[in-house]
Amino acid sequence: MTDVRGVSRSSLASLREQIAALPGGSSDLIALGGELFAVTSLLDGQPSLRRALTDPARTPDERAGLVASLLRQHVSQAGVDLVSSAVSAQWSRVRDLVDALEYLGVLTSVRAAEEAGSLDDLEDQLFRFARLVQGDVALARALTDRTIASSRRAELARTLLQGKAAEVTVRLVEQAVVAPRGLSFTEALDTYAKVAAEWRRRLVATVYTAVALGDAERARLAQALRRQYGHDVHLNILVDPGVIGGVRVELGDEVVDGTIASRLDEARRRLAG
Known part of the structure; x- marks a missing residue:
């Protein structure tokens, strides 16, 4: 964009x-x-x-x-x-x-x-709704099927989010439903979230962890990433039971994998070599 x-x-x-x-x-x-x-x-x-x-x-x-x-x-x-x-x-x-x-x-x-005063909420809500739709084939079809009138698809999105998300989030989700302009629905929402992050001149990291992180853990991780990249970093946290110990962080094209599974894979590669 x-x-x-x-x-x-x-x-x-x-x-x-x-x-x-x-x-x-x-x-x-x-x-x-x-x-x-x-x-x-x-x-x-x-x-x-x-x-x-x-x-x-x-x-x-x-x-x-x-x-x-x-x-x-x-x-x-x-x-x-x-x-x-x-x-x-x-x-x-x-x-x-x-x-x-x-x-x-x-x-x-x-x-x-x-x-x-809801910019953090906007970023979080766009990210989470995009992941929700991405993981639900029936819902994704209902929101993106061009054989269904765009007004009906937009109304579905509004009904799903009404009372659960800020009005500005709802309006942007409706825009992604009606006019994604060459992007997939989730790509459009992720693009909107990136615009919000860029407005505040901060980066966005997707964090995969086996268990939910507490406020103190989130703050420490955000601080560590800020030191590494020289910018404030907004964290999108995804709880993934497949993650074995530690966290996996994706920031742009870079991946920081501190999980036990990744260390075991590295050990196996070294032994095999």
């Missing part, structure tokens, strides 16, 4: 600053995120409009004016301002504009969670 290069990178950085400066409460930011997702869907479905809004033959003011005429009756002024800024910027590829708008929708939702 943020894998952009060249001039697109500087344009996206400028838009991030606008998101950081947004006023308003959590509910206003959630609504704004929904508007940005709606514009993303609109542009996904209309290639000619995408081209018009990135046409270098038009001046930035002309492109912004086109956006205002199209959207002012349908979205808030904050939404018009953000999309106008996006189309006024320069993009290396036409597709980068649409990807940026989706990213801004997610980032605005992250800001909403931050304003509500």
